[in-house]
Amino acid sequence: GYAKVDLHRELRQGVPEVIYGSGKTPEQIMGIASAMRKNGVGTILITRLSTEAAEIVEKAIPLDYDEVSRLGIAGRKAEITSSGIIVVASAGTSDLPVAEEAARTAEALGNKVTRLYDVGVAGLHRLLSKLDVILKARVIVAVAGMEGALASVIGGLADCPVIAVPTSIGYGANFGGVSALLSMLNSCASGVSVVNIDNGFGAGFLASRINHLGDKE
Amino acid sequence: GYAKVDLHRELRQGVPEVIYGSGKTPEQIMGIASAMRKNGVGTILITRLSTEAAEIVEKAIPLDYDEVSRLGIAGRKAEITSSGIIVVASAGTSDLPVAEEAARTAEALGNKVTRLYDVGVAGLHRLLSKLDVILKARVIVAVAGMEGALASVIGGLADCPVIAVPTSIGYGANFGGVSALLSMLNSCASGVSVVNIDNGFGAGFLASRINHLGDKE
Amino acid sequence: GYAKVDLHRELRQGVPEVIYGSGKTPEQIMGIASAMRKNGVGTILITRLSTEAAEIVEKAIPLDYDEVSRLGIAGRKAEITSSGIIVVASAGTSDLPVAEEAARTAEALGNKVTRLYDVGVAGLHRLLSKLDVILKARVIVAVAGMEGALASVIGGLADCPVIAVPTSIGYGANFGGVSALLSMLNSCASGVSVVNIDNGFGAGFLASRINHLGDKE
Amino acid sequence: GYAKVDLHRELRQGVPEVIYGSGKTPEQIMGIASAMRKNGVGTILITRLSTEAAEIVEKAIPLDYDEVSRLGIAGRKAEITSSGIIVVASAGTSDLPVAEEAARTAEALGNKVTRLYDVGVAGLHRLLSKLDVILKARVIVAVAGMEGALASVIGGLADCPVIAVPTSIGYGANFGGVSALLSMLNSCASGVSVVNIDNGFGAGFLASRINHLGDKE
Amino acid sequence: GYAKVDLHRELRQGVPEVIYGSGKTPEQIMGIASAMRKNGVGTILITRLSTEAAEIVEKAIPLDYDEVSRLGIAGRKAEITSSGIIVVASAGTSDLPVAEEAARTAEALGNKVTRLYDVGVAGLHRLLSKLDVILKARVIVAVAGMEGALASVIGGLADCPVIAVPTSIGYGANFGGVSALLSMLNSCASGVSVVNIDNGFGAGFLASRINHLGDKE
Amino acid sequence: GYAKVDLHRELRQGVPEVIYGSGKTPEQIMGIASAMRKNGVGTILITRLSTEAAEIVEKAIPLDYDEVSRLGIAGRKAEITSSGIIVVASAGTSDLPVAEEAARTAEALGNKVTRLYDVGVAGLHRLLSKLDVILKARVIVAVAGMEGALASVIGGLADCPVIAVPTSIGYGANFGGVSALLSMLNSCASGVSVVNIDNGFGAGFLASRINHLGDKE
Amino acid sequence: GYAKVDLHRELRQGVPEVIYGSGKTPEQIMGIASAMRKNGVGTILITRLSTEAAEIVEKAIPLDYDEVSRLGIAGRKAEITSSGIIVVASAGTSDLPVAEEAARTAEALGNKVTRLYDVGVAGLHRLLSKLDVILKARVIVAVAGMEGALASVIGGLADCPVIAVPTSIGYGANFGGVSALLSMLNSCASGVSVVNIDNGFGAGFLASRINHLGDKE
Amino acid sequence: GYAKVDLHRELRQGVPEVIYGSGKTPEQIMGIASAMRKNGVGTILITRLSTEAAEIVEKAIPLDYDEVSRLGIAGRKAEITSSGIIVVASAGTSDLPVAEEAARTAEALGNKVTRLYDVGVAGLHRLLSKLDVILKARVIVAVAGMEGALASVIGGLADCPVIAVPTSIGYGANFGGVSALLSMLNSCASGVSVVNIDNGFGAGFLASRINHLGDKE
Ligand SMILES: Nc1ncnc2c1ncn2[C@@H]1O[C@H](COP(=O)(O)O)[C@@H](O)[C@H]1O
Ligand SMILES: Nc1ncnc2c1ncn2[C@@H]1O[C@H](COP(=O)(O)O)[C@@H](O)[C@H]1O
Ligand SMILES: Nc1ncnc2c1ncn2[C@@H]1O[C@H](COP(=O)(O)O)[C@@H](O)[C@H]1O
Ligand SMILES: Nc1ncnc2c1ncn2[C@@H]1O[C@H](COP(=O)(O)O)[C@@H](O)[C@H]1O
Ligand SMILES: [Mg+2]
Ligand SMILES: [Mg+2]
Ligand SMILES: [Mg+2]
Ligand SMILES: [Mg+2]
Ligand SMILES: [Mg+2]
Numbered sequence A, B, C, D, E, F, G, H: 001g002y003a004k005v006d007l008h009r010e011l012r013q014g015v016p017e018v019i020y021g022s023g024k025t026p027e028q029i030m031g032i033a034s035a036m037r038k039n040g041v042g043t044i045l046i047t048r049l050s051t052e053a054a055e056i057v058e059k060a061i062p063l064d065y066d067e068v069s070r071l072g073i074a075g076r077k078a079e080i081t082s083s084g085i086i087v088v089a090s091a092g093t094s095d096l097p098v099a100e101e102a103a104r105t106a107e108a109l110g111n112k113v114t115r116l117y118d119v120g121v122a123g124l125h126r127l128l129s130k131l132d133v134i135l136k137a138r139v140i141v142a143v144a145g146m147e148g149a150l151a152s153v154i155g156g157l158a159d160c161p162v163i164a165v166p167t168s169i170g171y172g173a174n175f176g177g178v179s180a181l182l183s184m185l186n187s188c189a190s191g192v193s194v195v196n197i198d199n200g201f202g203a204g205f206l207a208s209r210i211n212h213l214g215d216k217e
């Protein structure tokens, strides 16, 4: 009764439905995952899965679970299915969970991922010294909290699509990520689009979709 | 003194700097455009150009100007340089200016564009009857004001990247586009990213960048 | 001293006062319920009742308590007193508690209820395959968090009143339900009105009132 | 190109599409109205029509236009098709345009309407002296700006559905209608739902839908 | 070091400084209270004092502590020093803590207080049956959460100053008391002023100041 | 039809209804004023009356009109009916219109008013040199825009009720008066209450009510 | 009556009061300026002075008026009184008015100013090529609208105090400068502080104060 | 992997990178601190360090830890390197943690600091009696929550730069520090700039930078 799994989705959109773990009981998660497996879904992603829930789920379904990103992956390991490289860049050490959610989602969907972490604009040389990595990317995911300037700076350097992910990292007038969100929406650099605050999964998913375009046609 | 045109940009990013017409005098616009022409920029885009300013600028620089989108294009006409199709879909008649800014920007950057206008979710059959167009797109730009639900519905049907553009169309609790913006950021469909309210240019630009990826590699 | 139960209400409005359990001690709840029983109230509804409070109250007053919706019902079971059907539709699995609060409230007030759960717009076929249910409804309660698009889509399909309930489900720029609330207030579909975020009770109550209108006259 | 009139709507929902006049040129309005007439739509409603636009449209299509509510009605006059009464109550003199938009919309859709204007809660006897009118209503539309308390007070007196319409009337911390909107969403009276700020049309439309329910079954 | 108690205040303003207990350690509170006693302050008020802190403080300084309002009073009991009556009215059972903070503060400052609790506008007869109490008041404190309509209704009935106290009671779009705050600031009734959300102390203090004016001159 | 003047108000509350001129046509204003005169109202206040409307109204009803405060007064001049003094203090030259609305309203209701203008906290000596005036007041109205600190500073010096009026004067992050409003609501000085942004009328009215209390008993 | 010029200020703070021109009549401005001159103030600054007002004021008082920054300066020209250099950097051409207000204010207060305009982060090389200018500054004023990233990038490069000025330049989700304001308040670079949106004057004034510190001691 | 310590910073900006302790594990903190020590950083600041984390870190690296400000300092004690005095003033007892973070940061960076605590504007004499301290300062840090008026009052008295730090102290309409933040941004006193809510570290850092300017040139 509680769930109507969208089993058409793999057919319709190439990628199966993903389970949003937050606010679901381990029982609900296992129920949905089982239904998906019975319908032949090969790789199942569970996002925002707490360590406690993961431990329960793991007993029924073997799970590749990562504590930092809270991402759980059941089923067969993804093969690399695109020649392009996705770069995931993040501003500070505290943005790691969101950046890892993006990176691991992209990897689980068959992408090569290069990580560029702790390259925030307060020490610009850290980013500039990696200009070659940026210029080789087919898509870039830019993860930043606080003032979120990283997205604009990368947007001004890169020649590929940039997906900006504001994080809720910060305090006071960051208002749970609003400061970074508004920064990114108002980026003076063209070619930048934005997903929800802390939505590493969404960025990784979209990056994968873009990265597979070139090969698809 | 007033402007330091980014003449490296074409080299660095493949596309020259674009002139943001709003809040600039016709004289400033002509000054910047002249500097760009002297430096060999072939096609010059001027966004948010008022009819009055356009008339003055046109005397000095021949301009392909469109009143609805307020987009002015100087220089040689773009050739189609990508085999993919960009679909620009909009919810209501009043979203036209933003949708046209996206469509014309994409065309000026060398893309084939299919327009799907007035297909808002209050009369779903209008969109569903065009499912074939949606499934053939390489990128979709979804333009909507009010509750912005169009982006989510398209996001659930398409298998390509969807760029959502909230518009300021509406009144009362739409707060100048905030309702559509939040809707789109919270889209339950994966593969959707968002640009600023009324930023048709940004969406068209990004759509073009994505559409040219496949051919670039 | 602490409460002045509105005992006229059943006379004045056909339905007795309902106890809002949140922020009341079990003792206060029992005190109010006892006063109501002494005054001949047949069925007593207690909303937002925690499991802990329910256990204490149950010792004094037999209670039909549901953990998901946190609704407690004391007194005689309601009979169906309207021929119309109320459809309660919800977007995702996480919206269940609010949807159930609406459904159970309506049932406790004498209505037939059909549930349509997990029919969010990201997988439109799930909703479209139930078009017959939607067209047979006399009132529809549409429950959704995140971007709340479900209300608009149902509003465009149905020919009866639609009561939209935004939920606080989501994160980041959903701002505790504001994104769904604004979506629903700005619905481009006519015939949609809105109650407070997470107010399943209010929606169920109003749906019942509308559903009993036809028979009342 | 600019509009895809939803001509199915009368069939699907009993009432034809309504033209939202704001932000459309008189030419666009006439184009849409003509398309509707050709398809046999009997009565055409145009909301938020400026006096200037009305004068131009009237030359092509005979129009019953009201300056206060900015509502224009083309085509045959509606007959009363429901036995119920819709009461439209408003708090202050300045809320008149929104109240009239609701009242005239309801009349155009075949309803009997009773107006109760300038009955704000600062002088409660004005409302209480009309208690009989309130108790005879099948639906009530409560229109108020500033603190919007009228909806709660009526909600506590009436035994029928109350549709609350916040208006943007006021200044300072009313924030363009937000104060009344929040008041109404948080109404402590049950049976109240809310439409967008200044959305008299929406309230009139929904009131009509509810008022016709009883007779429909 | 940590506090510079304003010992002039009793001289300057007739009432000594009040200790804001929230966020202070029991040690800091005792330190400040001791300094005040040494300087001859007769009655010491401590607001927002948690039960735990009260227990510790009570060991050093005899305290009249009330758990509902979290108000602690040290020193000699206040005598009634004004002939006027302060009415404290509240909308719902959950507003009790704030209403009691106002009432007890006023009593501690030498005022006669009449309590009118649970008289919210959803059941208007509860308030109207106490019209005599309202008309006898020299000042009224109106405490309400949710839509805060009580202040306007009382403001329209009374002929004395009304101090409105919004409370944070409610959920969803009440935004922690913002809905009631805005309602009260936009009251259509004249003679109403507002203090901070949940600031029962401030209202009781101001009510006392107004109530003592008549006798002072 | 358009207005139901609250003619009981003078009886009920001692002061007749006041006409809120904003958004009313000169015809409506004259209609309401005439109705009031016929019912024996001696002094009629019209607030927020534009110069243009005043000129038209003046032809029918002799008017004492002040351009700065936009206040119009018809009928017999008020006599001083209280021995207390109301002090109206304002922070800057630009707050004058609001301060004058308060001062003239109070005068029209029979009060002695002392004006203290341009005494903002950036030059504290201007206020401190008037300490005697502040200490003699029975009520103080403190009018300030920008950061609104004047209310707190006066609140810390005075021993009488302080009514704070935030103004919309300022720019940028003052958000139309929100900065001053929040400052005043959060005043660390006790005895301060707040009315709506720019509501000089409300402050003058309440000040008069308080100032007449002492004499009433 | 309308103004109490703070004539002590030059003595107290070294710099005379500055006239805020916005919302003052030319007559008020001339009155205040005359009072200042009579009291021996040498240089008088008038900010936010419209061209129309400037023309009137100029007839009475010789004025050095600049249309872009809307700054008027009366009296003797300032001499350079500090050896340090203030750098005023701005992101885009549209930020010019605010940047010029800062620069001219600083010059009028006796500072050497170097301008770095149109060096926004979308084309980083423009800023990096001026690194020497940045490293020679004693104070930097960073002016930017949209996402305001310029302040963080400069803050990460410079070793002197950085005063960030958000501007209201942009549209949509920049909310009149809020996006840049929040960015700057959340800057991950240390040594950055912020003034109000569009407050070029405040930044120029503070920069001058800091720049004169070294020489003062 | 998780951190790319900006080891250039001491060279580039004179002061080494500071560790933001919030949201980092003790292990991450120790890792970063070790890397810094290996690179010869003499004094290491760790802000927002919880007592629990401090205890773990202290085992590996000797730490001067303060519980109130949650600041930890490793390495050699700073010597006074500027002749100027930094005054840290705070409004209430509850602002202590933020004020101490500013004061200790400044001391750790080689400054003489004078503390002026609990001098809020509700008892102005407390501040005025310290006017000599204010006039001797080379920089002032003004820390205040609630209405944040302290910054404006100090700004009007001092002749040196004032850095305002809004705190989140307060409740209700202080919205976690927004009221103080807006007050400070809108300060009518010149020479005041603002850092993020509760950002004592940022204020202390900037104060030090300004205080060392005079000696640097
Ligand atoms: N309508 C637009 N919306 C957002 N960004 C734009 C728009 N038009 C141009 N731009 C960007 O603004 C930059 C130019 O800004 P400016 O230096 O102020 O002319 C260009 O490089 C574009 O990337
Ligand atoms: N979950 C709910 N949400 C909104 N209103 C409610 C809810 N439950 C009860 N109510 C209303 O709150 C009133 C009781 O409030 P109280 O006096 O605080 O118990 C009832 O008369 C209902 O109309
Ligand atoms: N509950 C309260 N709400 C608002 N202000 C209060 C409250 N309790 C005390 N105060 C005020 O706060 C001041 C003390 O603040 P503090 O120095 O932080 O203890 C007192 O002088 C009172 O005027
Ligand atoms: N400037 C004003 N600000 C707030 N309330 C006002 C103002 N002027 C008049 N009022 C109130 O508004 C009521 C009249 O509203 P209305 O029926 O719209 O004319 C009067 O009874 C006054 O109490
Ligand atoms: Mg780092
Ligand atoms: Mg349409
Ligand atoms: Mg689902
Ligand atoms: Mg009226
Ligand atoms: Mg109750």
Ligand SMILES: [Mg+2]
Pocket (backbone or CB within 6 Å): F091, F092, F093, F118, G003, G004, G005
């Ligand atoms: Mg002044």
Ligand SMILES: [Mg+2]
Pocket (backbone or CB within 6 Å): B003, B004, B005, G091, G092, G093, G118
């Ligand atoms: Mg530029």
Ligand SMILES: [Mg+2]
Pocket (backbone or CB within 6 Å): E003, E004, E005, H091, H092, H093, H118
């Ligand atoms: Mg204190």
